[in-house]
Amino acid sequence: MRDAVGSFVGWPSDLIFPDAETPTRPTHKVGKGISRRIESVASQKEVPGRKLKSAAKDIPTTSGTKSQIMMRLEKMVDESDIMHGAIRSIDFDEGVFGAAHFEIIAKEDMQQLFEHDELGIAVIHTYIWYMYVTLMRGTELCNRFNFIAPSRINATLITKNPTSVKNDLVDRFMAAGDNTTPSLYFLPFNSGNGGHWVLVAMDLSRLIVYYLDSLSGDWSKYPSMKKTVDTAIIKFRSKKNYRNRKDITWVRVQCPQQNNSVDCGFFVLRFMRDIIALNRIDIPKMYFEEYKSYSRAHLDEMKDELCQFIVDQRII
Incomplete structure (x- = not known):
């Protein structure tokens, strides 16, 4: 992937040009006209209180x-200043990641979506924001699922x-409360x-960690990740004075598998x-049982959902 996960870019104040026409919304803030001179890194189911909406219900999405x-x-992106190096900066709802989060969207992020390319971290974050706003916010699902x-x-x-990473993970667990x-x-x-x-x-109450990989293999490929997760869970339970009544159980889920080199983020x-x-x-x-495999249409459906969300939120 082109995005360097984990890098952070500071933006000089002289590169920020407020746009008076940017609409204000109670849940987030979009900044426009920020020049990007270096690369940043950055089946319709019903759930309680929310329904997944079809983004393009009049025109079914087909592969290709x-x-x-x-x-x-x-077309909106092509006609915007994003094509000339500008970016969009977005403040997510604090409920998405349990704390304030600032996201940067740029041309290459949009192209990943349009061209079905390898997904970088900005698109991953933005679709998570979409799921939080569309499916979870204001419902009991916020008590059941955390990002x-x-x-x-x-x-x-x-x-x-x-x-530091372990402590960040513990802090995220603590932010969710019970x-x-x-x-x-x-x-x-x-x-x-x-x-x-x-x-x-991760299910902290039952000490179960589910591992879903759209390629073959298990968590043994990432021993440092497993160690970080395990130690963070143990430290969290210690801070909460919970008894570690059993060992942490890792479960490799036999999930749908990708058949190319770019779909892992979509999966x-x-x-x-x-x-x-x-x-x-x-x-x-x-x-x-409902999802033993994913077709290209399953992935295109998500792209359409995110496109509709970006339009609705007036990010561009």
């Missing part, structure tokens, strides 16, 4: 074609400072240096989407 909403957004920002927990940062009832923490984990995406889903997003839509804390080892 672009939907009406995607073509509309692509961990992969910009803060990834292989690159673990290599540089494992103690963890004595079953809930899942989703960690989209990147192997570093533009590498592979996998999903780690990780789809895993989270389906688990939330089905409102399931327990993930079957053989995955869900």
